[in-house]
Amino acid sequence: MQHSHFTVTSTTTAQTMPVYQVRRSSAPIQIDGVLDEWDWIAAERLQCRKFSHEPEDEKPLREQTQVAGLWDDKNLYLAFVIQDREIWSTIDEPGARLFPEECVEFFLDPDGTGERYVEAQINSRNNIRDLLVDGSIKSSGYAEFDRMALWDFRQLKKAMRIYEDDKGRHAGWTLELAIPWRELSFSRRTWPPQPGDELRINFYRYERPRSGDLPLELSAWSPVLDFHDPSRFGRFVFVAEPAGSR
Numbered sequence: 605m606q607h608s609h610f611t612v613t614s615t616t617t618a619q620t621m622p623v624y625q626v627r628r629s630s631a632p633i634q635i636d637g638v639l640d641e642w643d644w645i646a647a648e649r650l651q652c653r654k655f656s657h658e659p660e661d662e663k664p665l666r667e668q669t670q671v672a673g674l675w676d677d678k679n680l681y682l683a684f685v686i687q688d689r690e691i692w693s694t695i696d697e698p699g700a701r702l703f704p705e706e707c708v709e710f711f712l713d714p715d716g717t718g719e720r721y722v723e724a725q726i727n728s729r730n731n732i733r734d735l736l737v738d739g740s741i742k743s744s745g746y747a748e749f750d751r752m753a754l755w756d757f758r759q760l761k762k763a764m765r766i767y768e769d770d771k772g773r774h775a776g777w778t779l780e781l782a783i784p785w786r787e788l789s790f791s792r793r794t795w796p797p798q799p800g801d802e803l804r805i806n807f808y809r810y811e812r813p814r815s816g817d818l819p820l821e822l823s824a825w826s827p828v829l830d831f832h833d834p835s836r837f838g839r840f841v842f843v844a845e846p847a848g849s850r
Contacts, residue, residue, distance in 0.1 A: 621804075622826050622838040624650050626673040629681065630846035633674065635782050637765035639683050647672040647847040649685065650838075652809050652823040659819060666821055667776075669708065669809040675842055677785075677796050684708050684779040684807075691766055691774045692814045693727035699734075699753050701746075702727045708779065709808040711737075711837060714791040716804045718834035724757075728777050730764045732757075736790060739834060759784045799844040804837035 629643045639645070649670040667687045674681040686708060693705045702725040703709075713721035718739040725733040736755035741748060761782040767775045785795035797803070808831060811821035824831075826838035 621836065622650070624648070624673060624838065624840055626675050626680075626840050626842050627845055627847040628843070629674045629676050630848050633676075633679075633681050633780075633782065635761040635763050635780050637763035637778055637780050639672075639685070639778055639780060643674055643847040644672060644683055645848075647674060647683075650807070650825050652807055652825050653827065654821065654823050655827050655829075657819065657822055665811075665823060666818070667809075667811050669807070669823055671710075671807045671825065673840060674847060675797070679782040679784050682710065682779075682781045682783070685776070686778065686809070687776045688728075688811070689774050689776075690814060691728050691777055693729050693731075695727060696729055696731055698731065699756075700731070701725070702731065702733050703810050705810075706812050707810050709810075709831075711806045711808075711831065711834070712783075713804040713834045713837055714788045714793060714795070716802075716834075720790055721804075721834055723832075726762065726764075726779060728764065728766065730762060730779075732760075732762065734760075737832065739832075744832075757783070757787055760787060797842040799842055802839050802841045804834060805840050806831075806837040 627647060631641065631643065633641055649672045652669040654665045670685040672683045695702055695705060705727065707725045707727040709725045711721060711723050720739065721737050723735040723737050733753055734757050735749060735752040737752055764777055764779045766777045769775045788795050807825040809823045826836055828836045
């Protein structure tokens with residue numbers, strides 16, 4: 605598994621990938637990092653799962669990560685709920701590589717072809733590195749990915765909030781995003797979606813102890829061998845019912 609290389613590692617079909625039903629928001633979503641709207645409370649949360657790495661392959665995840673989604677005619681909304689008893693990051697430089705420390709990521713392929721898709725890394729300082737990845741380049745190195753990172757979201761909104769327990773210790777953080785459909789102008793498809801439409805997407809987490817005493821922990825929604833394998837991205841299927849209707 606290499607973060608910096610696009611490698612198709614599986615011929616698994618989209619039908620076997622995990623599916624999440626994205627419900628419509630029934631009221632405006634305020635992007636403030638606090639997931640207190642009824643739609644967020646009612647929305648199903650998907651779970652990121654550990655994928656194999658040494659030296660503790662058989663151990664459970666130390667820290668859990670959940671993601672929820674909503675949509676309306678203007679935006680795709682994402683919410684991360686990140687358990688973390690040691691929240692840390694130092695990178696503030698816009699566009700810098702964030703994965704050498706701790707971050708969460710989403711990869712979004714609106715056409716479902718793997719030809720062009722978004723990669724976004726976001727850390728607990730609310731810094732983002734966003735790329736438009738050219739999937740035709742099969743052996744991309746850091747320099748090529750840095751060139752792809754010259755692309756930026758124009759109107760994405762994001763906010764995060766850090767939480768502590770009653771003794772003042774880190775408990776985790778939440779991240780809330782609104783991605784305007786117009787950001788997908790590179791897609792061959794028309795957005796916003798219609799009920800029944802889908803897009804391919806995946807979520808990742810880098811959990812890296814600051815001290816280095818424990819190994820890097822990697823988790824994902826749809827299991828992968830390589831982050832850059834769009835054939836293994838999960839499926840977001842858009843439905844008309846609001847989250848709060850259940």
